[in-house]
Amino acid sequence: MSLITLxxxxxxxxxxxxxxxxxxxxxxxxxxxxxxxxxxxKSTLLRCINALESHDAGYINVDNQRVGxxxxxxxxxxxxxxxxxxxxxxxxxxxAGENVMLAPxxxxxxxxxxxxxxxxxxxxxxxxxxxFDDYPDQLSGGxxxxxxxxxxxxxxxxxxxxxxxxxxLDPELVGEVLGVLESLASEGMTLILVTHEMGFxxxxxxxxxxxxxxxxxxxxxxxxxxxxxxxxxxxxxLKAVN
Amino acid sequence: MTEFTDWEIFRNLxxxxxxxxxLSLIAFLSGGTVGLLVMILRTSGLVLARWLAWAYIExxxxxxxxxxxxxxxxxxxxxxxxxxxxxxxxxxxxxxxSAFLAEIWRGCVQAIPSGQWEAANSLGMGFLQTLRxxxxxxxxxxxxxxxxxxxxxxxxxxxxxxxxxxxxxxKAGTMLNNATxxxxxxxxxxxxxYFAICYPLSVYARHMERKLNVANNA
Numbered sequence: 001m002s003l004i005t006l007x008x009x010x011x012x013x014x015x016x017x018x019x020x021x022x023x024x025x026x027x028x029x030x031x032x033x034x035x036x037x038x039x040x041x042k043s044t045l046l047r048c049i050n051a052l053e054s055h056d057a058g059y060i061n062v063d064n065q066r067v068g069x070x071x072x073x074x075x076x077x078x079x080x081x082x083x084x085x086x087x088x089x090x091x092x093x094x095x096a097g098e099n100v101m102l103a104p105x106x107x108x109x110x111x112x113x114x115x116x117x118x119x120x121x122x123x124x125x126x127x128x129x130x131x132f133d134d135y136p137d138q139l140s141g142g143x144x145x146x147x148x149x150x151x152x153x154x155x156x157x158x159x160x161x162x163x164x165x166x167x168x169l170d171p172e173l174v175g176e177v178l179g180v181l182e183s184l185a186s187e188g189m190t191l192i193l194v195t196h197e198m199g200f201x202x203x204x205x206x207x208x209x210x211x212x213x214x215x216x217x218x219x220x221x222x223x224x225x226x227x228x229x230x231x232x233x234x235x236x237x238l239k240a241v242n
Numbered sequence: 243m244t245e246f247t248d249w250e251i252f253r254n255l256x257x258x259x260x261x262x263x264x265l266s267l268i269a270f271l272s273g274g275t276v277g278l279l280v281m282i283l284r285t286s287g288l289v290l291a292r293w294l295a296w297a298y299i300e301x302x303x304x305x306x307x308x309x310x311x312x313x314x315x316x317x318x319x320x321x322x323x324x325x326x327x328x329x330x331x332x333x334x335x336x337x338x339x340s341a342f343l344a345e346i347w348r349g350c351v352q353a354i355p356s357g358q359w360e361a362a363n364s365l366g367m368g369f370l371q372t373l374r375x376x377x378x379x380x381x382x383x384x385x386x387x388x389x390x391x392x393x394x395x396x397x398x399x400x401x402x403x404x405x406x407x408x409x410x411x412x413k414a415g416t417m418l419n420n421a422t423x424x425x426x427x428x429x430x431x432x433x434x435x436y437f438a439i440c441y442p443l444s445v446y447a448r449h450m451e452r453k454l455n456v457a458n459n460a
Contacts, residue, residue, distance in 0.1 A: 089361035
């Protein structure tokens with residue numbers, strides 16, 4: 001039984017259809033990289049999975065629960081599905097530790113000691129346990145993004161959605177963030193990444209999905225997709241990024 | 243006819259100015275409370291609530307405070323509610339203040355990048371939780387200068403309540419003028435007292451603005 005199921009998902013922004021019937025299944029522990037040109041619908045697809053965008057047709061299931069229900073169902077969904085953004089979106093008025101502690105305290109009503117211990121563990125996981133008391137603006141971009149990952153993990157998420165999380169980073173900081181993702185993948189976390197890091201997709205992803213014009217154009221193991229692209233659109237795309 | 247020395251005029255004005263201050267404080271506190279509720283409705287995801295809050299803000303921002311005072315005082319009297327000048331003044335000033343503060347604060351809330359909402363929402367936090375723990379702490383910083391600045395308008399707005407007979411600084415001025423026929427002395431003194439109340443507020447608002455600008459540019 002797959003952890004996430006998408007079936008004929010469609011999404012419109014006014015008159016423009018950005019998702020034209022996307023179907024796929026993702027198993028627990030799988031690492032899926034979604035690639036494609038900007039405007040191909042990959043970020044929208046990601047945002048539909050945790051209901052930051054509502055979908056207009058088709059259905060999305062996460063862990064046997066339909067996406068797009070009541071407020072209570074939505075909250076349950078978001079405890080399972082974490083999201084990390086291109087622009088970090090850390091809370092600037094809170095320290096790294098407080099950023100990680102906030103949602104467990106407020107949403108899960110975890111007591112302060114437990115939440116603190118949990119936050120220390122999560123920051124340790126991303127190698128930042130010594131930055132607990134630093135504010136976001138005292139951290140580098142790579143460190144901020146690692147705090148954002150720790151913040152999502154603190155809700156004991158089963159799936160982490162990553163929306164171009166290295167695109168806003170200086171090149172020398174990309175590695176440390178990808179390193180964290182790699183260790184999460186090896187621990188069995190389910191990861192869905194919208195990414196431009198083809199090298200990373202090649203080495204870490206179990207499956208690569210190429211989106212084009214709101215559809216899944218081609219998908220499969222990275223070696224097949226990168227070495228023997230079958231469609232003209234993917235061949236062109238790979239030529240453009242290499 | 244009684245003779246008033248300048249000192250007696252001044253002393254009487256100061257006594258009345260206490261009511262200007264009390265009325266301003268009440269208007270600001272109750273207006274702030276109602277304004278907070280209206281702002282929450284205005285920024286919420288509920289279409290009906292947003293629309294009601296919008297109508298409320300437009301109505302009380304778009305009509306003169308004087309009309310609101312007349313309606314609260316004479317209007318409610320006409321339909322059978324006995325309203326004192328005091329309660330009519332409080333009601334009208336609360337409506338007026340809340341509408342403006344709601345709109346000022348809405349602007350401050352919406353100035354916070356939408357990524358903050360998205361991050362909090364995807365952590366499972368609801369609208370009110372996000373507003374309280376993520377948005378408000380950031381919005382309050384930018385809300386302080388315009389809020390303090392607006393409090394000057396509230397203080398000056400209380401002068402209008404003299405028209406429905408509430409005895410505050412302006413009304414006391416009119417009464418003293420009637421008794422002394424020294425309009426220049428009386429109203430100049432009243433103006434100085436208003437200025438003494440409002441000027442520190444303006445200075446404080448400007449000071450906060452500068453301080454926050456420096457912090458933002460750092």
